[in-house]
Each structure stands twice: as structure tokens, then as C-alpha cells.
Amino acid sequence: xxEQLKKEVYEANMDLVAKGMVIYTWGNVSGIDREKxxxxxxxxxxxxxxxxxxxxxxxxMEGNVVEGxxxxxxxxxxxxxxxxxxxxxxxxxxxxxxxxxxxxxxxxDIPAFGTTHADYFYGDIxxxxxxxxxxxxxxxxxxxxxxxxxTFAGKDPMAVPGVVVKxxxxxxxxxxxxxxxxxxxxxxxxxxxxxNTMTLNPRTKRVQQYLLDKHYFRKHGANAYYGQxxxxx
Amino acid sequence: xxEQLKKEVYEANMDLVAKGMVIYTWGNVSGIDREKxxxxxxxxxxxxxxxxxxxxxxxxMEGNVVEGxxxxxxxxxxxxxxxxxxxxxxxxxxxxxxxxxxxxxxxxDIPAFGTTHADYFYGDIxxxxxxxxxxxxxxxxxxxxxxxxxTFAGKDPMAVPGVVVKxxxxxxxxxxxxxxxxxxxxxxxxxxxxxNTMTLNPRTKRVQQYLLDKHYFRKHGANAYYGQxxxxx
Amino acid sequence: xxEQLKKEVYEANMDLVAKGMVIYTWGNVSGIDREKxxxxxxxxxxxxxxxxxxxxxxxxMEGNVVEGxxxxxxxxxxxxxxxxxxxxxxxxxxxxxxxxxxxxxxxxDIPAFGTTHADYFYGDIxxxxxxxxxxxxxxxxxxxxxxxxxTFAGKDPMAVPGVVVKxxxxxxxxxxxxxxxxxxxxxxxxxxxxxNTMTLNPRTKRVQQYLLDKHYFRKHGANAYYGQxxxxx
Amino acid sequence: xxEQLKKEVYEANMDLVAKGMVIYTWGNVSGIDREKxxxxxxxxxxxxxxxxxxxxxxxxMEGNVVEGxxxxxxxxxxxxxxxxxxxxxxxxxxxxxxxxxxxxxxxxDIPAFGTTHADYFYGDIxxxxxxxxxxxxxxxxxxxxxxxxxTFAGKDPMAVPGVVVKxxxxxxxxxxxxxxxxxxxxxxxxxxxxxNTMTLNPRTKRVQQYLLDKHYFRKHGANAYYGQxxxxx
Numbered sequence: 050x051x052e053q054l055k056k057e058v059y060e061a062n063m064d065l066v067a068k069g070m071v072i073y074t075w076g077n078v079s080g081i082d083r084e085k086x087x088x089x090x091x092x093x094x095x096x097x098x099x100x101x102x103x104x105x106x107x108x109x110m111e112g113n114v115v116e117g118x119x120x121x122x123x124x125x126x127x128x129x130x131x132x133x134x135x136x137x138x139x140x141x142x143x144x145x146x147x148x149x150x151x152x153x154x155x156x157x158d159i160p161a162f163g164t165t166h167a168d169y170f171y172g173d174i175x176x177x178x179x180x181x182x183x184x185x186x187x188x189x190x191x192x193x194x195x196x197x198x199x200t201f202a203g204k205d206p207m208a209v210p211g212v213v214v215k216x217x218x219x220x221x222x223x224x225x226x227x228x229x230x231x232x233x234x235x236x237x238x239x240x241x242x243x244x245n246t247m248t249l250n251p252r253t254k255r256v257q258q259y260l261l262d263k264h265y266f267r268k269h270g271a272n273a274y275y276g277q278x279x280x281x282x
Numbered sequence: 283x284x285e286q287l288k289k290e291v292y293e294a295n296m297d298l299v300a301k302g303m304v305i306y307t308w309g310n311v312s313g314i315d316r317e318k319x320x321x322x323x324x325x326x327x328x329x330x331x332x333x334x335x336x337x338x339x340x341x342x343m344e345g346n347v348v349e350g351x352x353x354x355x356x357x358x359x360x361x362x363x364x365x366x367x368x369x370x371x372x373x374x375x376x377x378x379x380x381x382x383x384x385x386x387x388x389x390x391d392i393p394a395f396g397t398t399h400a401d402y403f404y405g406d407i408x409x410x411x412x413x414x415x416x417x418x419x420x421x422x423x424x425x426x427x428x429x430x431x432x433t434f435a436g437k438d439p440m441a442v443p444g445v446v447v448k449x450x451x452x453x454x455x456x457x458x459x460x461x462x463x464x465x466x467x468x469x470x471x472x473x474x475x476x477x478n479t480m481t482l483n484p485r486t487k488r489v490q491q492y493l494l495d496k497h498y499f500r501k502h503g504a505n506a507y508y509g510q511x512x513x514x515x
Numbered sequence: 516x517x518e519q520l521k522k523e524v525y526e527a528n529m530d531l532v533a534k535g536m537v538i539y540t541w542g543n544v545s546g547i548d549r550e551k552x553x554x555x556x557x558x559x560x561x562x563x564x565x566x567x568x569x570x571x572x573x574x575x576m577e578g579n580v581v582e583g584x585x586x587x588x589x590x591x592x593x594x595x596x597x598x599x600x601x602x603x604x605x606x607x608x609x610x611x612x613x614x615x616x617x618x619x620x621x622x623x624d625i626p627a628f629g630t631t632h633a634d635y636f637y638g639d640i641x642x643x644x645x646x647x648x649x650x651x652x653x654x655x656x657x658x659x660x661x662x663x664x665x666t667f668a669g670k671d672p673m674a675v676p677g678v679v680v681k682x683x684x685x686x687x688x689x690x691x692x693x694x695x696x697x698x699x700x701x702x703x704x705x706x707x708x709x710x711n712t713m714t715l716n717p718r719t720k721r722v723q724q725y726l727l728d729k730h731y732f733r734k735h736g737a738n739a740y741y742g743q744x745x746x747x748x
Numbered sequence: 749x750x751e752q753l754k755k756e757v758y759e760a761n762m763d764l765v766a767k768g769m770v771i772y773t774w775g776n777v778s779g780i781d782r783e784k785x786x787x788x789x790x791x792x793x794x795x796x797x798x799x800x801x802x803x804x805x806x807x808x809m810e811g812n813v814v815e816g817x818x819x820x821x822x823x824x825x826x827x828x829x830x831x832x833x834x835x836x837x838x839x840x841x842x843x844x845x846x847x848x849x850x851x852x853x854x855x856x857d858i859p860a861f862g863t864t865h866a867d868y869f870y871g872d873i874x875x876x877x878x879x880x881x882x883x884x885x886x887x888x889x890x891x892x893x894x895x896x897x898x899t900f901a902g903k904d905p906m907a908v909p910g911v912v913v914k915x916x917x918x919x920x921x922x923x924x925x926x927x928x929x930x931x932x933x934x935x936x937x938x939x940x941x942x943x944n945t946m947t948l949n950p951r952t953k954r955v956q957q958y959l960l961d962k963h964y965f966r967k968h969g970a971n972a973y974y975g976q977x978x979x980x981x
Contacts, residue, residue: 094742151711162387250388276327395853478850509793560975621949
């Protein structure tokens, strides 16, 4: 079942490795079929070198395995919370990419310093609050999703399609699994540029709002004119 | 038409990727045929992996598409301003390379700290002023070109063949499309070395004027003696 | 003799190069057969490009060569001390990997700042004290092992399977030679992330104990639920 | 003539590229035949991709071209001064490698912080003084050699086989062209580690003299016991 989506999710997981976002098994990508209410996700801790598209696991929206010989990623509950709360998402990614983790560990938002950032993220990429000991003990992965959703209260999650979870690392999402990977790669690259900028000049100010607006809306929304058509991921 | 120039521009775009200056579609190279008054430029947002030399777009000096099935790069008006103002340029490059963007975001010139820099750039690589909200709203890409030209008022643009646009990223140019790419690669490398130097020793002074002179004129101009002939890009 | 272990040790040494932990001959991996009381280790200073599994050297627990045409790694006495003191280790690795050496030279523990670290190391990765002049003169490599063991007095070496030796570099260990290499790679990656975190925000605090507990025990021990089975290296 | 040495020098130049020390034509290696009093060196500004061993240029000790269709590297006079002053050298290398240049631009010696450094360089790798305007105008490349020799007055150049020339970049040497490249690679790697160490902990002290002694003499000289024989480069 869901052969096409399994292949997309598999390809997106492999692309994450090819783009240098993941070593060993330190990442996972999922995709959703919203009509059927099913999510396809990478199995937990399986080696990328031997994994095939048929190893992808199908779960329902409560995380029950519907098909698959492997256990799904241990981060599955986090993915499900994101799909439920952000209805436009078609794919979700989690990585431990170096610069995303750097900001997560430092407990800092990734500031919007320039147009590279603004082309894909309409404002700072936020860092969540700490999870409490109780939240971690009771339902760690579920509450990781909840704290992400809480961080986006009142905001459009498709305008800033990523977050760094405090002391943990980045999650990103998109309209497709491939789009989610694209956003995860951009998140790490703009985090690297922001790290460089802040260590070079700690007093650097954020990009002006009107330049942020210009670049974001040059690529996204009704008046976009970059590319040959829609550039939304 | 312009088959040879299209091939040169295509090769220069691909070299930008091979040199690690670009991920995804984050860069563009153009070349000019000054006799015909036509510019060949990369199409907007087309994947490098599938792009061919025949996908290059031909525009006139007002940016009208003369030939090509794709829309030209959205940065085309910036390229055209540079060609009009700097008559010796044969190629123009725009990237979001990591260290060029770092200085653009920090709002700092890339200081001439050593001979690696001096071999190609005769002095600091300047950072432009901020564009105003009005300049961005009225004609963003055109005014990006204008602020570059303004930054070089009274200076020789072939002696310092590159710039970082505030909060945005580098533009570089050269006598050919390949030469422009060469200068874009050097810009990022000397920016990396300058970043390292400034974070290691914030009180570092610029290279002495006589060493700057020696290295620049060892490679450029009538008395050059480096290489087997002209090294000018 | 010990053909299987020689192959494992050879593969682990080659993987160290493939993972970018080693240039030239700057690293070594060993493995132990605890029943026979024999250790297989890389020969000293032999080029990785021409080395074969049959070049691995077999030594007894006093470091006497039992089989092999080459001299064993000069660090063999350090490996032997680790095997004797930490009875669960099946493999030991030494590298001069860039970020591990950075902390060794700075004389700092690698702080546990996040879940990437906590997934494999249950707390800070310690930096040893200085060796004394006498310790170095009398038995340098042996005393390097001794100062590592001293650093872990009262601690579980399998919970923090690595160390940085002051002014020198990292040693890591694991249940197998491959597991030791895995831990050496993780040590360098979390050291890189910690370096970035500390230079970005010098006031960063360590990860909370309850998040450290959660991530470590999600992967290790009786209640582990990450992966398809045991993830212990 | 000198076919074997030409091949060695060619291979050493190509290895410099393979090891990531050089982009474009930013480096050169030479080798000497001391019996014949002839030096073989890379031609100036020739593309590595098309260069063959037969393109190497033979010069005498005054820099006159004895054989070769190309002009020799413009740095040839610097190489010759080093060969004349340091009689044990068989190969000389110049690069603009990133971390070597970082220290050259910052005007700082590369401090001996650890055993990675001590294994190859017996003490700090010095940064030369500034050349004067007169020295640059009169005989730039010759005086670059002279200031290197001056920096090593009273020191053994084979114990510290490299230097960074102020505001310029590294030179390294060795007993063979391949050995010189090895030392140039080590210089850049220990410079990177030193950069990291100093930015992480600006108050870091140098390695203790007795550990420096131990590691250096473990690999070099009459009592060396690392490797299968001599490790001297």
C-alpha cells in the first residue's frame, strides 16, 4: 500500500544523507496521505546503506503500525502532532544537523539576518522553551510535538517551516517530503551563516522588515515572480 | 543564436556548483555580447541537474527576452545595470556563498589582509549601503545594481571585481563568464580567511599598501610577471 | 590466527579513515579476544592505502608480539591498560580528530549540551589531568592508559565511552572494534557542536539531567526503545 | 633530464591539490638534485588539470631556466634561497592553505598546543616579520626567502620544517618533495586545531616542554620508535 508515498519518503530520507544533514541513523523523514489518514515514516535505527523503500513503515494518526516489518522511528509521535496541528504539511523532517543543533544547544532563535534566510523563512526560526521533567517523563516524543506547536501559536507554520527544539535539534516541514528536506537543508545553511555572522559581529541587527518582505514574497504567494512557477516547498 | 556564449554561460553556471559556491538554484551567471548588445543568463529557478546549455535565456539590454523558453533569472536587472556601468565586464555572477553572505549580513567590508586577497582584489571588497524601503518597493533588482554602481563611484571596478550587497550576498564580475566565476570563488575564499583572521585576532591590521601593490601588479597590468601570460579575469 | 578479529579490526581502521577521523596514519583501532587474552591492533605507521587485514598485529596482554610481521602501534600499551581496567570493552580507538584535539588542547571537558551527546555519552566527556614529566619519561604510553583509568575512577566507562587526553587527543572504546569507531565519530561530532555552542554563547548551560537521562536510557539498557533491538556500541 | 625528480615533483604538486591545500594554481612544489645543483619546479600559473610531469621546469641555483617550455613559478627565487640556506632540504612547498594564511594574516606564530603538532614540529611554527617596502621593491621573492632564513637564525630548520610569511602564507620543506607536502598538510591541520583552541579558550597555554620532547623524539632522531623505520619527512 501507499507505494508512491513510500518511495517519496525513502528518497527524501536518502537525500538527507546525500546533503550531509545526517550521519549514521540520526534523522528521519515522513510523509502523509491526508485522504487516507496514514503516515509513512522511516523505520527506527535502520542503516541507510541497506534500507529500501519497502522498509518504510505505515502508521495511522494514533501511531499504530498499519504495515511494515520494522518499528517506526521513535520520533513518530512528534511527527503526528505536527501533521495534526499544521494541516498544510505533507512531509516532516528531523535531523541533528550541526548548525541547527548549535542554536538548539545555545537556546537561541536563528535570527533572520539576510535574504538567504528570507527566501524561505519569513522571520526568525524559533527555539522552543525547555520541556519540563514531567513532560519528558510522561510522553517525551508527544510533548516534543506539543512544544513545537505551542511555539507557533498565532503564527503561520508554512511561513516559517522549521524550528529548533531546545537542547535537541531541528524539525522542519513542507508541502511534500522532498520539500521538508529542502527546508531542513536551508535551515542548517542559514544557521551556519547566522553563526558566522554573530561570531564575526555580535552587534549585527536583523534584516529590515521591508527586505524580509520583498524576498519572501518574491518567492511565495500570489505575487511571486521567482522561478518558472510555484517555489513553495 | 549566440551558441558559443550560451555554452560559456552554461559551463560557468555548472562550475559555480562544482566549486561549492551554490546549493540548489542559489546562484546565477551571465555573459554579454557587447557587439550585439545581448546578454545570456541562466533561467530562473531551474534545477542544475537537468539544465542544458540550450536552456540559457537571451535578453536585450532592457531585459526583454529575445530568445528562450524559460523566464530569465529574477536578478537579470541587476546584471544589466552592472554591464551598462562597467564597460569592461564580460560576465557577472551572483551567489549566496557562505562567507560572502557572512560579511554581507554583518554589514562589513571584506578587509584586504593578505596577498591571497591582493592577488585578485586591489583593496577591500566593499559592502554596499542598505537599500531604502522605497528603492526596494519601486525596483528591487534594478536598485540592487544601482547601489553596487554607487559603491564603486570613483573606483576601478576591474581592480576590485566584486562586492557584497548588504544583508544579501556577493556579486562578482570579470572579463568573461568563467573569469567572473573565478572571482566569485576567490571572494568567498578570502572572506573565509578574513573571517578566521578577525575571530582569531580582532585587532589585525590590513596588509601594507606596498605589499598590496606588489601582489596585485605582479599579476595584473603591463608589468605583470606571474603565469605564462595575462592572468586578468 | 584470529582471522575474524583481524578482519574486524582492519575494517574498523579503514572506517576511521572513511569517516574523516584520520589523515595519514594518525589513528589506530584494536580489538580483543578476551577468551584467548589476545589483542589485535593496527601496525605502527603503515600506510592505510596499502594495508591489508593480514598486516594486523597480534599481541598478548603484556604487549609481546604473538604474530605479525610489523611492529604494533606505538600506542599499544595504552590500549592494553584500557582493556584490563574496563572489562566490557571489545574495541579501543585513538585518533587526532580535529574537534576532539581542540578540547584536549584547551584542557576542557566536552560538556553535555544536548540530546546528540546524551544519545551516546551519559554526561560530559572528560579531559584528563596533565601527565607529569616523570610519568612521561618512565612509561609514556602505559601512563597515558593509567591517567585515562584514573579519570574514570568511580564511573562507568561504558556509559561515557570516551575521553580526551590533555594536550593529546581522544580515545574511545566500545563493545566491538566497530562500536569503538562509532563512539569516536560521535565524540568528534558532539565536540564540534559543543565548540560551536560555546563560541556562539559562552554562557550556555548543560542539558538538564532529566533530558540527559531520557535520551541516554531511550537507547541504552533494559528499557531502551530506540532502534530495532540493542543500540549499545 | 631529471625524469625521476620531475615525476616526484609533479606527483607532489598533484597531491597538494588532492589534499585540499590548493585551489586553482595557488601553490607550488619543487625538488632539488643537490649533486647536479639543479631544481625542478612547477611552471607558473599552469592549470593542474592539464599539467603533466613533462611540464616541470628545471632551473639552476641562480634561477636560470635550464630546461622547460614554460616559465618557472614566480616564487622560484624563494625556493632557491631556502635550498641554499637549509642544506638538508630536498623539497619545498608554498601554499595559500586556509589556516596557514589565517595565522600569516593575523601575524601570529602557530603555537605548539599538543602532540599532533609536536609529532612533526618541535615548537611553535613561526610567523616572519614584515618585509620592508624596500625589500619588496628591490627583490620581493628573494627577500621572502631571506626573511624566512632570518626567522630560523640559530634554529634547526629540519626540526620545525615550516613557517608562515607575514600577510602572505605558509612555506614548508622536507627531505623530499613528498615529505615537504606532508609537512605542509600537517602545518595547515595543526593551524586549524590551534585556531579552534584559541577561539575556544584564549588563555590556553602551550604544551609542556617534556611532552613536546617526548612526542617529537618518539618519531624523529636516533631513539625514534614510532613506525616501522624512519618517519622523518
